[in-house]
Amino acid sequence: MEFFYKNKRIILIILIVLFIELSGYGILASLSRFLSALSQ
Numbered sequence: 001m002e003f004f005y006k007n008k009r010i011i012l013i014i015l016i017v018l019f020i021e022l023s024g025y026g027i028l029a030s031l032s033r034f035l036s037a038l039s040q
Helices: 001-006 008-022 026-040
Strands: none
Touching: 001 008, 008 026
C-alpha cells in the first residue's frame, strides 16, 4: 500500500495515458491508423 502512496502521481499519469489511448486519441491509436492507411 505504501508503494501506491509514494507513486500516486506516476499511477495517475499511467491511468490518464491509458484512458486517452482507449478513447482512440492516443499515440498508439494514431500510429495504428497511420499504418493501416499506408497498407491500403
